[in-house]
Amino acid sequence: MASIYIHFPWCLAKCPYCDFVSYASERDAIDHAGYADAVLREAEGRARQLAKRGRTLEIGSIFFGGGTPSLWEPAELGRVLARLREIFATKPDLETSVECNPTSLDEARARALKDVGVDRLSIGTQSLRAEQLKFLGRLHDPEGAMRAIAAALASGIPRVSTDLIFGLPDQSTEDARAQAEALAATGLRHLSCYQLTIEPGTQFGERKKRGLLPMADEAVVADAFLAIEEALEARGLRHYEISNYAVPGEEARHNLAYWRGDEYLGLGCAAFGYARDQHRTGHGIRWRNAIEPKRYVEATRGIKDDVLGEGDGVSMFAEDLDPTALLRERIMLGLRLVEGVDLGRASADLGIDPWTPERLRAIDRLAERGRLTRDGDVLRIPRAAWLFCDDIASRLF
Ligand code: SF4
Known part of the structure; x- marks a missing residue:
């Protein structure tokens, strides 16, 4: 969506x-x-x-x-x-x-x-x-x-x-x-x-x-x-x-x-947006608009066909997100949900294997400490460990 x-x-x-x-x-x-x-x-x-x-x-x-x-x-x-x-x-x-x-x-x-x-x-x-x-x-x-x-x-x-x-x-x-x-x-x-x-x-x-x-x-x-x-x-x-x-x-x-990593258009001053890069499999673009209202409003007067890019005045920056960065983000956001994150699904459009040896070892270590469960491709944080979500996610990067 x-x-x-x-x-x-x-x-x-x-x-x-x-x-x-x-x-x-x-x-x-x-x-x-x-x-x-x-x-x-x-x-x-x-x-x-x-x-x-x-x-x-x-x-x-x-x-x-x-x-x-x-x-x-x-x-x-x-x-x-x-x-x-x-x-x-x-x-x-x-x-x-x-x-x-x-x-x-x-x-x-x-x-x-x-x-x-x-x-x-x-x-x-x-x-x-x-x-x-x-x-x-x-x-x-x-x-x-x-x-x-x-x-x-x-x-x-x-x-x-x-x-x-x-x-x-x-x-x-x-x-x-x-x-x-x-x-x-x-x-x-x-x-x-x-x-x-x-x-x-x-x-x-x-x-x-x-x-x-x-x-x-x-x-x-x-x-x-x-x-x-x-x-x-x-x-x-x-x-x-x-x-x-x-x-x-x-x-x-x-x-x-x-939290599921879907695309969003950010409009207005200081808004972030994210879109898939259809020319490069697994890549995405994130941009942020000018943060000062007057500057943003003024910049929109010059909009022609392309406003998604650095230096156009409306967007303050646009950055490329590679498949590894996107997968990390999806892990971090998905683990916030009670349903957890399905690593197979989260990586399906990225063209990378999420089950790296390092990540598998980290999953085992976290599971031993009761901080993570794995059910097939789905990783979840038990509720009692939810407060440690950011730390847990970072160990899966
Ligand atoms: S300054 Fe405005 S946006 Fe920030 S917390 Fe207060 S009411 Fe909300």
Whole structure:
């Protein structure tokens, strides 16, 4: 399945832990129509380029992420969505998602998004404790988050998810469990639960470097991970990916496509994209767009036929991914899923043998330590070892 990701790079404020490309702005200061025009110029350019190469993509998911795309005027977001559906062939069961913050989502806005064709909202609750939200630099309070969830559910949007962050300093296991339970009790059928990570280059990263950031106890974080799992599974939400839970059938198809190594068009400033290189078996191309909004918008005015390449102004870089790099990536992403990664399938289009002697030895060593299971071609990480996923995957490189 191919998908489209559209990056909307503005938020009302910058959160101190955030390493996404996002710029603080008042809603009125954003050029809503101008940004929509730029994204569509890029989309048309990429479609022409694909056509020239004889490629057609059938799109199964369109995802508006950010930043805070719920700040985007629904009419402009809807204009982008409608045109994308004209430019690209889409599957009949297309999933269309928008990331929302509680400060820019009420029932009227949720209905407006539904009216333009959005069928899935993902709401950034992050915490149901006022002091934690303050620590995270969020602008909403717990009541605001609950109001936004209730509004989304009442709007008739078919699918609603929310994000919860755990692993905050001094957060108990019981607090993490109670918050997950409270969110599940609202009737949500999908939840994303992320451990707080401190990224370099963020405000938190700087404070950590100077020893000024309180850190969570790793053992408590591991317990919280398991407590959340227990609470959500008891309510029928299956833990289908390290950070994601869903009632069966409600999994986020967009993210599943990433984890399965499918192609995606990234549109908008700072967006990444990935496409197979049809001229070289097993190779792919990844690109990233200019990260500064004005520069991106300006560059799209010069789009002719080809925007996928270094030096075109729209893309900041484009890199070749060889079969070995792609297989490593598929292992790393696939192991995040409860279904694991089928190494035979993951390497089928790459033209390489995944069962190298080094990898087979690493699989045996990990299996002996209870960190990996092998069932035919399928490798899986037992849930108790999921927190070590990155380390386990790197040993299979
Ligand atoms: S709202 Fe989300 S994207 Fe925006 S700064 Fe905060 S964490 Fe980053």
